[in-house]
Amino acid sequence: MLTIALPKGRIAEETLEIFTHIFGGEFEFESRKLILDIGEFRFLNVRNQDVPTYVEHGAADIGVVGLDVITEKELDIVNLLDMQLGKCKVSIGIKNEDELDWSKPNIKVATKMVNITRDYFSQKAVGVEIIKLYGSIELAPLVGLSDVIVDIVDTGNTMRENGLKVAEDIMESSAYLIANKNSFYAKKDEILSLYEKIKMAVESRN
Ligand code: AMP
Numbered sequence: 720m721l722t723i724a725l726p727k728g729r730i731a732e733e734t735l736e737i738f739t740h741i742f743g744g745e746f747e748f749e750s751r752k753l754i755l756d757i758g759e760f761r762f763l764n765v766r767n768q769d770v771p772t773y774v775e776h777g778a779a780d781i782g783v784v785g786l787d788v789i790t791e792k793e794l795d796i797v798n799l800l801d802m803q804l805g806k807c808k809v810s811i812g813i814k815n816e817d818e819l820d821w822s823k824p825n826i827k828v829a830t831k832m833v834n835i836t837r838d839y840f841s842q843k844a845v846g847v848e849i850i851k852l853y854g855s856i857e858l859a860p861l862v863g864l865s866d867v868i869v870d871i872v873d874t875g876n877t878m879r880e881n882g883l884k885v886a887e888d889i890m891e892s893s894a895y896l897i898a899n900k901n902s903f904y905a906k907k908d909e910i911l912s913l914y915e916k917i918k919m920a921v922e923s924r925n
Contacts, residue, residue: 724782726767730805780902787892800896812868812883819886829859830869857881
């Protein structure tokens with residue numbers, strides 16, 4: 720039996736499609752149900768940010784989560800495979816009429832992703848004041864809370880519709896298959912067999 724934590728939404732749907740493709744059958748959560756038991760698998764329906772918590776604590780053996788989340792949280796897990804789903808970028812956004820001025824002494828940056836932001840600006844040896852927000856990051860520069868933002872960009876529509884542009888990309892992200900370290904040793908054969916099947920399915924989708 721393998722327990723697999725999936726993030727609610729598109730990544731869970733696409734991951735379950737891959738399972739359907741590999742094993743046949745109905746890999747789909749009933750509405751509002753948080754657990755799906757099918758064959759040798761138990762799927763957990765959790766928030767994106769919570770997937771690594773379930774996996775790190777061993778409540779799930781494996782999980783699927785964005786590289787942005789893995790990088791931000793500096794997790795003690797095994798990184799198995801780029802599933803090439805949920806592709807997006809982590810980028811610096813700024814008002815259309817502004818330019819990013821690296822020589823400014825203390826750039827104010829609003830973001831959910833405090834660690835990624837701190838690491839990126841410190842690599843450039845630029846001092847920043849990081850303002851942690853939990854959502855609607857794009858609002859911050861519009862009302863003078865920050866000079867720039869660091870946020871996830873998918874289509875770019877949210878920034879465009881709010882009069883912002885991408886000043887610089889920090890990293891590309893996509894969903895990765897991850898495993899709990901103990902599970903990876905205790906259930907190595909099961910996990911590697913599943914890994915091989917998912918890898919082939921991912922390669923055939925691309
Ligand atoms: P978009 O307008 O398509 O560029 O999407 C950007 C908005 O959606 C931002 O507010 C992001 O925080 C959010 N978003 C897009 N993709 C993801 C993702 N994979 N994970 C978390 N948030 C996302």
